[in-house]
Amino acid sequence: MLNSKQCDAFLAVAEMGSFDLAAERLCITASAVTLRIQSLEKTLGHLLIVRERPCRVTQAGQSLLHYLQHTRRLEQNLLQDLTGQLTSSSFYRLNIATNDDSLTTWLLSTLQETLIREKIVLHLKVDDQTQTHHLLEAGLVNACISTEAIAMKDCLAEPLGTMTYRMVATPQFVQKWFPNGINRENLKVTPAVIYNDKDQIHTDIILKHYGLTSETYPHHYIPSANAFAEAIYIGLGFGMLPEYQIGSRLKTLELIEILPQVRTEIMLYWHHWKRQSIALEKLTTTLLQKAHLKMNQA
CATH class of the missing domain: 3.40.190.10 (Periplasmic binding protein-like II)
Structure with a gap:
């Protein structure tokens, strides 16, 4: 089992090219960085960092670097899927399934203010209103607009109004x-x-x-x-x-x-997980308050 603190120290040196800069990033001393990398090299039985200016990774170090960067990307993707927070900006991304009629008529105008104020970007999947809840069941979206009245386990299905x-x-x-x-x-x-x-x-x-x-x-x-x-x-x-x-x-x-x-x-329902991210909670509140009013504006 790899030691996380030792791996963080190696990753910091590999990316910063310096023990001193790695120490600043990790808020520890340069000697502590050195000790952690030495311990990691001893555990793996390979020299990982060539101590030059700038430092460079060995062939064994390159393999470890690729593994750690890949693992970090997977973790970032997982956190993004669960919380919606984009790591590269202050925006949240939500994956939503909707029927085309709702998207074309009332959906975006209903959500406009909330999307702008809360810095939310939508990735929309469009399907028939009788099918969208299957995308939620498959874990492909965070929430959906559907004609299905019954929520699946750990979800809520709340009425939006009728079209x-x-x-x-x-x-x-x-x-x-x-x-x-x-x-x-x-x-x-x-x-x-x-x-x-x-x-x-x-x-x-x-x-x-x-x-x-x-x-x-x-x-x-x-x-x-x-x-x-x-x-x-x-x-x-x-x-x-x-x-x-x-x-x-x-x-x-x-x-x-x-x-x-x-x-x-056609009665429409908003299906979402009982435990929502803050961004999805705010989107849900807006929809439940305003959707039925929008749908009734003929």
């Missing part, structure tokens, strides 16, 4: 494809816009109300919230869009809600 989705299309699209109303037969030949094959909102509605599976009608897969909405705006198809994103277009009649009876509310 309301409406089935919409442009007036021109409706006039072309649904001139006499919507029915099972014209749905079979009318193009729909769906986020991706994980998105069940649209497909479940059409299956429940009209008995049609997605294989029986034409549809676009557009896995980008902005591009998805744009596809509907330019008349490529009809689909489910969040009210927050399209409220003004409904008021100006740029879009029409074609099936009001299938309006859907």
Whole structure:
């Protein structure tokens, strides 16, 4: 087992090139540095430092240096993952999983002040809202926005609010494809816009109300919230869009809600570990206080 104080002394001399400078870094005397390195060399049976000006490491010392630097990087990465603190700056990094609709509409504007004030940077992973909690379970993120109401062990799932989705299309699209109303037969030949094959909102509605599976009608897969909405705006198809994103277009009649009876509310939850870093605690507080207000601004 390597002695940590002896290794720290060796690492300091190897990196500083001087016993005196290493002593200053470690806040001990130069003679103490010498004794620790001599003890380490005796334990390993190799000369590690050539006492010159500047000092240089031997071949054996180079192997030990690489090992200690690698170990230090692993420790820094572990501390960063657990606390979020970036070693090279005063910023904290948080890994968050979110659904694309939340990211495109309300998430960043809700967190803006907290991110700036607390010096937090986000590394975001985007997935369907039914899948994001799996990223937390796998340890790939510190927290996530999900439709899953049940928290996994040692985590909390706290309600953020609901996102309301409406089935919409442009007036021109409706006039072309649904001139006499919507029915099972014209749905079979009318193009729909769906986020991706994980998105069940649209497909479940059409299956429940009209008995049609997605294989029986034409549809676009557009896995980008902005591009998805744009596809509907330019008349490529009809689909489910969040009210927050399209409220003004409904008021100006740029879009029409074609099936009001299938309006859907999706409850979102914030999943996070019970024991959080200070940065994640502050982010959590902001989300729980403000998210539902943002989601209801149509």
